Amino acid sequence: MAEVHFKEGLEDVVAGTSEICFIDGKEGRLVYRGYDVRDLAEHTAFEEVIYLLWEGHLPTQAEFAEFTAKLYPMETLSQPVYDLIASLPPSTNPMDALRTAVSLAGIYDPETSDNSYEASYRKAMRLVAQIPTMVAAFERRHQGLEPIAPDKNLRLADNFLYMLHGQRPDKFSAHVFDTALVLHADHELNASTFAARVTAATLTDLYSAITSAIGTLKGPLHGGANEQVMLMLDEIGSVDRVDTWIEQALAQHKKIMGFGHRVYKTEDPRATILRRFSRELGEQTGTLKYYEILEAVKRAIESAKTLYPNVDFYSGSVYKALDIPTELFTPVFAISRIAGWTAHVLEQYRHNRIIRPRAEYTGPTHRAFLPINERK
Secondary structure: OOOOOOOHHHOOOOOOOOOOEEEEOOOOEEEEOOEEHHHHHHHOOHHHHHHHHHHOOOOOHHHHHHHHHHHHHHOOOOHHHHHHHHHOOOOOOHHHHHHHHHHHHHHHOOOOOOOOHHHHHHHHHHHHHHHHHHHHHHHHHHOOOOOOOOOOOOOHHHHHHHHHHOOOOOHHHHHHHHHHHHHHOOOOOOHHHHHHHHHHOOOOOHHHHHHHHHHHHOOOOOOOHHHHHHHHHHHHOOHHHHHHHHHHHHHOOOOOOOEOOOOOOOOOHHHHHHHHHHHHHHHHHOOOHHHHHHHHHHHHHHHHOOOOEOHHHHHHHHHHHOOOOHHHHHHHHHHHHHHHHHHHHHHHHHOOOOOOOOOOOOOOOOOOOOOHHHOO
């Protein structure tokens, strides 16, 4: 038997093959189906990226029109899902609400018992369309307001901001949010995507796989990191307190959220784009406080340690400037990452083999058994 080499956290362990996403950690590049994410962020809409992740190529105008004509009418939730969201207690964590709503949506899906690839593709379309509606409806209910029905004439990014705030977003805000969705759409075998693929590999249904992913994304070391960054900024309070706060945090060996990455050895390319948006939105709204604190934290960390900002470092300040509540940051992550999750689940279905790794056993191996009346 070949020697097994264990790595804590499966660091750099290759767990499978995929044609969807590539991360070049040394060069700081993120690639979707061969396209650099920086080019996609500048030139495409989120819906085009969804199509790319699922189909393997960017859509033509005709393909894009056909795709969105099918996608947008799927945004409306079934009444049982709306009723569930309305019934949740005020203290419900938004990610718990989303996980539960997705699970219920699977029960009421018109093709719930059909796990063919074709039906799973249509289920993926429904989830991409409906998760923004779920998140917006939950937040409206949380604020004591009635949910706003989706506008099928709006793109997904515009529509979410419309359903959340009750008015159509300005062009720049919609562009920024759409770009943020493109940047977060996929990231290879991150924890939630791997969880989705492990679940899908058992040949269970797509909703079960996505529910696994949402539960994984909820963790503060994954999807909750940008929320933790904002809590850190609020604790620091002002630029003049940054150096002292960072010095004390490092002395106490606290983890500074928003820095470092398991794969990237340079700055996360997504962070570079979001930094610009953080500044531009701050200038537009006259609230540069968070951007200025972020830049001061960045300078302090880079002078003390060889660490670079990751995508979570700037994304929270961007969402804050778009008037998205902090508790929605992780669900907003899901609004984007559902594109990648479903792409990976569909790929797993096409080339399936159950994922069953081994563990390095560290316990005893030859203990003598004693009947219960002889144990002391």
